Amino acid sequence: MENFITLKELAKQIESIINLNFNNTYWVLLEIQKLNLYRTGHAYPELVEKDEKTNKIVAQMRGIIWANDYLYIQRKFIQVLGSEMKDGIRVLAKCIVNFHPVYGLSLRIMDIDTTYSQGLLEQERLLTIKKLQQQGLLDANKQIPFPLVPQRIAIISIETSKGFSDFVGVLANNEHCYSYKYTLFPAVLQGEKAVETITEQLKIINLKKDFYDIVVIVRGGGGEIGLSAYNDYSLAKAIATFPLPVLTGIGHSTNLTVCDMVAHYSAITPTDLGYYIIDKTLEFENMLLNIGDKLINTIKQKQNNYKEKINNTRFLLLRNITSQLYAYQSNLDKTINTFTQLTNAKINKSSITLIQIINTIKYQFISALEKTNNLLKNYNFSLKTNSKNIINIENCKLDNIPLILRHKSKSHLNYNLLRLKQINKLIPINLKQNLSDIKISLNKAQQIIDLSSPNHILKMGYVMLKKDNIIVTENNINKNDTIVLEGYKNQMEAEIINIEKK
Structure with a gap:
């Protein structure tokens, strides 16, 4: 056969056609199924699109995010959404279509519209709230009576967390000298593992619930990063249905997360949460x-x-x-x-x-x-x-x-x-x-x-009231008079402070 071309020549032709016809940038709605971040700082995410009804993959491509672009996008993600990019997130990405004879077709992601992602996260947050409301769980944990003296505390945090050290420091150094006993249940406080590890620790605490008065979830030092985990439905439900009061101090100052909403009480910082518990103890003492x-x-x-x-x-x-x-x-x-x-x-x-x-x-x-x-x-x-x-x-x-x-x-x-x-x-x-x-x-x-006889009556423990050696009656006693209380063995003096008429 004389009419044939090599694979490389075919790949070059495809490359020139793609470069000729797809030489602009495109805003593409896609899902990052897996981020695939490497030590070099480059990321090679697996990009997919799924059918909304069947959840089956209907399109799939390989993506490329160069290290500089990745740092820019990640910083933007954290500032706007309060969390990092992770697997399974849907984004509106600014892309360039690339074709390489060796590596094939790929989409280079240059930017991401965080407003769209923010809207999706807010939609997920509102959907979680709606589901909890429909199930009657939004205020379920708040209905649990708060203990009069919350002394035995189960803390879900991590020992290296600044929020944990601030919280226990406030409890240990309170001016009222109250004593508190706490047990740390370590968990990842942000990122992909946060929901899984916090939920798992709640299950462990539930098995020992008779040994604790309250459960506290505290984090600190991460600002607004990683808060999206606290809008997760499964974690929020676990907190709402927990048999003990759950208190949160996850360190944020913007909108409440769903976990904050379903918790028995939420504080902006772990320090504030520590003072809240001390105030509760002080209320009991004052009572x-x-x-x-x-x-x-x-x-x-x-x-x-x-x-x-x-x-x-x-x-x-x-x-x-x-x-x-x-x-x-x-x-x-x-x-x-x-x-x-x-x-x-x-x-x-x-x-x-x-x-x-x-x-x-x-x-x-x-x-x-x-x-x-x-x-x-x-x-x-x-x-x-x-x-x-x-x-x-x-x-x-x-x-x-x-x-x-x-x-x-x-x-x-x-x-x-x-x-x-x-x-x-x-x-x-x-x-x-x-x-x-x-x-x-x-x-x-x-x-x-x-x-x-008076002597016999005095022996019985009574005393005889005398004034000027005369027995006292209602008619011969006045205010400020000094009277003698004469007993069987002892004699005492008293002063009339007040006289009230019946």
Whole structure:
């Protein structure tokens, strides 16, 4: 065959055609599937376009970013987007079409429109927020009660991070001398590995959640670089659904990341976050102090009330005891008077009875004598008028009459004397019995008086209030008076500060 060309000649023709027809720059929408950055500073990214519905690759080319262009683009990326270029990012790139006989077709990327990338990132951020809102997770972590004293802290950071050292330094050097215990769970804080490592550490902390009060994510020293990881849906969801309050201090001053939005609390810097935790502890201390002050005031008030009640009760008791003493004394006087009257009455009654008996005997004796005298007169008269026989009979009777009279009078007198002796015997017995009863009543009255005596009351722990050696009452006490509190063993002085009327 005579009509053929070499591969090199074909490649040269293709190169000249491409150079002739694609000699301008083009803004191309593409995805950097893999950046492929080399030590020389050059990058050879794999450029693709994917179908939006099936996510299948529909176009693919090799890219070239020379070292100078890469530094320029990377600096621009960081300034505008707050993150570096990474695998899987979609960009609007300014490109030149190149063809090399050995390396083939490629696109040289000279610049990237960060405004477009910024819009895409913002769209992803808003989409993440929308998904969390639809799932009811945007405020889920905020609903978890914050511990009264957050002392056990799980920190997701890295030991070499300035944010970590600032945070623990604030906690360790707080002016209130609060003590905090923390455990570091190392993680990559920015870049491609940030989402994966932070999420993994959250899972580990979840297994030990009973040993911690809160979780803190802090970073610092990187400015706005690498914040796009904190808009990731999977990381934001992990924070929102975490069973402990999650606090963030990832060091930025612009718009909040999604992780900041779903966190229980977010601070601009780790230092601010440290002060927030100290303030929470201070709030608890102040709450305890307020409760303590209220408790002390309540106790003092109750003590004053009880003291007032005791004083009132003591006064009423003293007044009642004094009144009872007067009553007992009055009753005792009445008892003694009654006893005296009863005794005198019984003696008088016994004397009257004896006199009556004597008078009765005397009267009966006189009556008998009068009857006898009358009979004698009658017999004498009959003797004069009747016969001698009758005189003899009457004389005989007259002889018997004195005997009868003497016998009768003596018998009656003996009977009355016997009664008088019996009455005389009963008088000492009744008098002794009455005296015994009165003695028992007096002993009981004496016991009551002893129990109610001031010395006995003072032995019970009470005190007697005196002013100028006179017992204090409501009517003889004034403000600023000096009174003596007299106890059983001790004597004290006090001054009346205030007198309140009921």
